[in-house]
Every structure is written in structure tokens, then in C-alpha cells.
Amino acid sequence: MRLVFAGTPEVAVPALDALIASDRHEVVAVVTRPDAPAGRGRRLVASPVAERAAEAGIEVLKPARPRDPDFQARLREIAPDCCPVVAYGALIPKDALAIPARGWVNLHFSLLPAWRGAAPVQHAVLAGDEVTGATTFELEAGLDSGPVYGVVTEEIRPTDTSGDLLTRLAFAGAGLLAATMDGIEDGTLQPKPQPAEGITLAPKIEVADAQVDWQAPALRVDRLVRACAPAPGAWTTFRGERLKLTDVVPVPDRTDLAPGALAAGKKSVLVGTGSHAVELRWVRPQGKKPMAGADWARGTRITEGERLGD
Structure with a gap:
């Protein structure tokens, strides 16, 4: 044809x-x-x-x-x-x-x-x-x-x-x-009508839709980050600036962090959600290139009580 x-x-x-x-x-x-x-x-x-x-x-x-x-x-x-x-x-x-x-x-x-x-x-x-x-x-x-x-x-x-x-x-x-x-x-293919049941809609995900709600459970946060990668990119705020999240991993055994609360160690940085913590593997600060979450935390010098999404 x-x-x-x-x-x-x-x-x-x-x-x-x-x-x-x-x-x-x-x-x-x-x-x-x-x-x-x-x-x-x-x-x-x-x-x-x-x-x-x-x-x-x-x-x-x-x-x-x-x-x-x-x-x-x-x-x-x-x-x-x-x-x-x-x-x-x-x-x-x-x-x-x-x-x-x-x-x-x-x-x-x-x-x-x-x-x-x-x-x-x-x-x-x-x-x-x-x-x-x-x-x-x-x-x-x-x-x-x-x-x-x-x-x-x-x-x-x-x-x-x-x-x-x-x-x-x-x-x-x-x-x-x-x-x-x-x-x-x-002539071997003839189109067949779609079923009337099971219809779901998938509108474009806008930047506003990609903002992380830290009150949501970790599973929801993980799905949002993966769904929005590479575009439009899931994001939150820190010190009044936007922080993109490009890779997070749920950490089921950490349930002691309040939603949005940060816990930075030498090799990782965790943030609390509505269920258990997630590790920030890769982030992208505003105006900068993507970097490992632990590197971002070291350079940022997070102080006690600081949170994401404030």
C-alpha cells in the first residue's frame, strides 16, 4: 500500500x-x-x-x-x-x-x-x-x-x-x-468495536500534577516519580526552590520520619511519607544538573527540622 x-x-x-x-x-x-x-x-x-x-x-x-x-x-x-x-x-x-x-x-x-x-x-x-x-x-x-x-x-x-x-x-x-x-x-484483518466496559482516561500530566504530596504513602510517591520520568518530572520544594526527584526507592523499615521530614546520612538521604520513608537516589536542584541524593544533601547542609514541601 x-x-x-x-x-x-x-x-x-x-x-x-x-x-x-x-x-x-x-x-x-x-x-x-x-x-x-x-x-x-x-x-x-x-x-x-x-x-x-x-x-x-x-x-x-x-x-x-x-x-x-x-x-x-x-x-x-x-x-x-x-x-x-x-x-x-x-x-x-x-x-x-x-x-x-x-x-x-x-x-x-x-x-x-x-x-x-x-x-x-x-x-x-x-x-x-x-x-x-x-x-x-x-x-x-x-x-x-x-x-x-x-x-x-x-x-x-x-x-x-x-x-x-x-x-x-x-x-x-x-x-x-x-x-x-x-x-x-x-484483507485478513477487520477492526472490532472496543468493549463498552473498562474505559479509563489518560489526560496529559501537567507540571502541577507532578508535585509530590508527602502525606501520601510511599508507594504512591514512588509511582508518581516513575510515572513522571522523564517528563514532566516529579518535584517538591526545599528552602523555597523547586527540587526535582528523578529516582526514589521505598524503605519499608523506616517508619519514624514524619511526612516530608529529612534524615541525611553519609551515603543516603531519606524523606518521610504518609507510610514509610523513601530514599532520594537522584534529584535535580533548580538550575543545576541531576545529582545523587546523598551528594545533594551534603552540599545543601540540611539542618535539623528542615522538611521537603514546606
Whole structure:
């Protein structure tokens, strides 16, 4: 089939690579978000998908909005059979959905209908799910509600961050998306409606949502830190400045610390929660690079009675 691939971040690149490598399909163009400012100089940088497509000599379309008439006119000229989508980052309007003969097929990183929305992996980690996966489904006007072509499952490990899990899902999902394109082409796959039960939503996790509540139990704190890594990054405050937490480990045998209270030793620093303590393995003070929690505590010279979150 003639394919137009839609995607933007690094997590979409494995799927694009899988389709480029296919001997059954031709990726004739890529749709991605416009170049965005990045780095200290805030210079405009192309998306990872745009860069990969350019390397492969594939036409790159960067509409400001998918409803732009010029973009839709070009898509009609290309006349794709199907448009596979991975983390494109914008809603596809109905008139654009109707252009490819076999529709748009989205690769979503959850087992639908669980965790519909922008942050399925983060919410799966935050909820303490033991298993997640990836789903290919027919894109329609509703939020991740279209009929399903196929799924793959993936275990969530006890120490997984969202970044760890998403990396594995990106590669497993790439194979699923390529197989879905094959099945659509040869007629062996027909999408099936999603179940009406088990729907959960996964809205984007904002910076405010990533603030640690030290009254919460240690298990909840650990999940929040892992769910928000690498972005937006869990955080708390200390001496009026923001302190990011990039790695914590529950310490079940320390129940003597009040929520937010600090206990700094030579090799570790602990903080109390609503249940037992957690060790701050890695932190990132405001305006500085990540560092080991023990190094931060030594340099900060924590005094008795100081707390996180005050």
C-alpha cells in the first residue's frame, strides 16, 4: 500500500522505520508537527520523525493544523491508501480522515479501552498496572474510541519509569503496526468495536500534577516519580526552590520520619511519607544538573527540622 505516516516524537521513529523497511508498503510522505524551538538558543528544530524521513528521502509535510486546505489538497494529490499514525500530536479532522481509501490507523500505547488520551503510559505506571500494551485501531472523531485491529501486551516492571516502558512499547508497537498494515492490505484483518466496559482516561500530566504530596504513602510517591520520568518530572520544594526527584526507592523499615521530614546520612538521604520513608537516589536542584541524593544533601547542609514541601 501507499502510506502517509503521521508522527512527531522519537517514540514514533521505530514504527516509521518498520514501515520503511517493509517490502509490501511504500511510505510516500510523512506528516509531522512544525519545527519547534529547542535548547538554550531556542532555535527551530525539526521533529525526530521529520529528520528520519529526510534521511530516507521521503517528502515531509508540516501543516500548522491538519485542517489547513493546502495540506489536505496535497494529501489528496498523494492519494495514500492508508495513513498510519503514531503520536502525531494533533487531532485529525473528519474531512482529512476521509482522504485515504483505507482510513487512518493509530498505534496507541495502551490496551484500549483502558487509558484513552494523551498520556496512557504515565497513567498506567501511576495506577500501578501490572500489564499494559499497544493497540492499533481505526481513527475516528472520538477520543481513541475507534474499532481495534490488534494488540500486543507488555509487563510493567516494578522499577519502570514511563520512559523505560515507552521505549519498549515503541519497538513492540512498531511490529504490530507493520503487521496491521499487512492484514489490512490482504484483507485478513477487520477492526472490532472496543468493549463498552473498562474505559479509563489518560489526560496529559501537567507540571502541577507532578508535585509530590508527602502525606501520601510511599508507594504512591514512588509511582508518581516513575510515572513522571522523564517528563514532566516529579518535584517538591526545599528552602523555597523547586527540587526535582528523578529516582526514589521505598524503605519499608523506616517508619519514624514524619511526612516530608529529612534524615541525611553519609551515603543516603531519606524523606518521610504518609507510610514509610523513601530514599532520594537522584534529584535535580533548580538550575543545576541531576545529582545523587546523598551528594545533594551534603552540599545543601540540611539542618535539623528542615522538611521537603514546606
